[in-house]
Amino acid sequence: MRNKIVAGNWKMNLDYQEGISLFSEILNMVGDETRGNQQVIVCSPFIHLYNIAQQSKDSSNVFVGAQNIHQNDSGAYTGEISASQVKSTGASYVILGHSERRAYFGEDEKLLEVKLNQALKNGLNPIFCIGETKDERESGEFWDILAKQLKETVFLLSNEDFAKVVLAYEPVWAIGTGLTATPEQAQEVHAFIREEIAKNFNQEIADNTSILYGGSCNPKNAAELFSQADIDGGLIGGASLKSRDFLDIINVFNGR
Ligand code: PEP
Numbered sequence: 001m002r003n004k005i006v007a008g009n010w011k012m013n014l015d016y017q018e019g020i021s022l023f024s025e026i027l028n029m030v031g032d033e034t035r036g037n038q039q040v041i042v043c044s045p046f047i048h049l050y051n052i053a054q055q056s057k058d059s060s061n062v063f064v065g066a067q068n069i070h071q072n073d074s075g076a077y078t079g080e081i082s083a084s085q086v087k088s089t090g091a092s093y094v095i096l097g098h099s100e101r102r103a104y105f106g107e108d109e110k111l112l113e114v115k116l117n118q119a120l121k122n123g124l125n126p127i128f129c130i131g132e133t134k135d136e137r138e139s140g141e142f143w144d145i146l147a148k149q150l151k152e153t154v155f156l157l158s159n160e161d162f163a164k165v166v167l168a169y170e171p172v173w174a175i176g177t178g179l180t181a182t183p184e185q186a187q188e189v190h191a192f193i194r195e196e197i198a199k200n201f202n203q204e205i206a207d208n209t210s211i212l213y214g215g216s217c218n219p220k221n222a223a224e225l226f227s228q229a230d231i232d233g234g235l236i237g238g239a240s241l242k243s244r245d246f247l248d249i250i251n252v253f254n255g256r
Helices: 016-030 046-055 083-088 099-104 109-121 134-139 142-151 183-200 203-208 222-226 243-254
Strands: 004-009 038-043 062-066 093-096 125-130 166-169 211-214 233-236
Touching (some): 004 093, 004 166, 016 038, 038 243, 046 062, 093 109, 134 142, 142 183, 183 203, 222 233, 222 243
Parallel strands (some): 038 062, 093 125, 211 233
């Protein structure tokens, strides 16, 4: 059975103290409960990683991730962070392919394939994002665009490595905009992604892949989105910065 995941993406928010205390609250509220195949992942700025990874090290359902890694092992890349450095903090995930990195830092499929391999080689599980812009949706080209984003990156991995990847469908027009894909729109794309995985790998791998929805997901719309057959949770930006909202989204899986 595939994992049900709620992942928070703090982006470039929260100072050191604010991040540590938000994480403690989240951990206290979800840490002790048995949640079977449910996982919570917090992707923080680099400054928080070591502290929060240590806080969560005894938890079986709360994990920590970074929001980026450099494509090389080490060296003269001032200001950058390598996959092994992230791993050494105790973090176990990294977001790759986020639309903000694609748009503002020019990250394309070719670079993302290298970063995916860097992450996996260093024991980090990628949370890999794909998604279309508003123009791409309106022109109807988005099916081809999503297929290409998969084909040139995660679909080049071995079966064994792909099994470590969590996918996130994040329509770019819905990120941070307050616009959300309808549950039907999101389900349609998630089902398409799962079919593509089955074609590229096999049905068993497709059935075991967690595919998260991201884009203005909040406590009000999460239940309907997560009730769709192929939506296995969410990647949450803005609403992950407030413990109550994030907890309410996590609790959707517990039906309370
Ligand atoms: C994100 O950045 O991955 C995201 C989904 O942001 P928001 O929830 O704020 O739209």
